[in-house]
Amino acid sequence: MxxxxxxxxxHDAGRDGVYRVDPDDPVTLVGDAQRAGLPLARVDLDxxxxxxxxxxxxxxQAGLATAAAESWSDLDTALRAxxxxxxxxxxxxxxxxxxxxxxxxxxxxxxxxxxxxxWHARGVPFFVFMAFPDNETGDAAVDA
Numbered sequence: 684m685x686x687x688x689x690x691x692x693x694h695d696a697g698r699d700g701v702y703r704v705d706p707d708d709p710v711t712l713v714g715d716a717q718r719a720g721l722p723l724a725r726v727d728l729d730x731x732x733x734x735x736x737x738x739x740x741x742x743x744q745a746g747l748a749t750a751a752a753e754s755w756s757d758l759d760t761a762l763r764a765x766x767x768x769x770x771x772x773x774x775x776x777x778x779x780x781x782x783x784x785x786x787x788x789x790x791x792x793x794x795x796x797x798x799x800x801x802w803h804a805r806g807v808p809f810f811v812f813m814a815f816p817d818n819e820t821g822d823a824a825v826d827a
Contacts, residue, residue: 693719693771693808700799701792701811712812716771721808729776732784737791741772755794759801762809769808777813 692698693715704712716723724745731737738752742761745751751761762770772795781788795811802809 693721693769693810696769696803696806696808699769699803699807699809701796701813703815704812705814712771712773716773719769719771721769721771721810722766723771723773725773725775727775728780730783731776731780731787733787734791734794737780737787745770745772755798759798762798763802763807767807769802770810771808772811774811774813778816781816 713723713725722745724741726737726740726744728737728740731740734755735752738755738758739749742749742752742758745762746765747758747761751758777788780791799809799811
């Protein structure tokens with residue numbers, strides 16, 4: 684799904700959340716984030732088997748210090764520091780992460796959803812785009 688198909692304006696914090704995308708959507712979503720002027724971190728989760736590695740990869744791809752990956756709270760704080768206008772995270776190989784470590788994947792997704800709700804409450808756009816496993820077919824956008 685592209686933001687146009689989803690009907691999302693990336694400046695609209697009222698629509699932020701975690702969204703399901705098709706594997707061929709990332710190139711379009713990168714362009715959408717660039718046009719919106721939002722920092723985008725494209726995070727590769729291939730070979731990821733735990734939350735610590737997922738946080739480290741997010742921090743690295745977002746250009747943050749290693750210490751930002753100590754906890755989800757630390758990561759959230761660091762992501763906010765450089766993104767007053769908002770932020771977009773685009774995950775590659777999320778399904779591979781889910782298959783390799785389902786509990787870590789679920790915990791990571793819950794943490795990202797919680798972060799989206801917190802950003803929403805502050806009125807700052809925070810969008811996460813990832814492919815979901817086939818058994819997750821519902822609309823996954825956070826209803827903030």
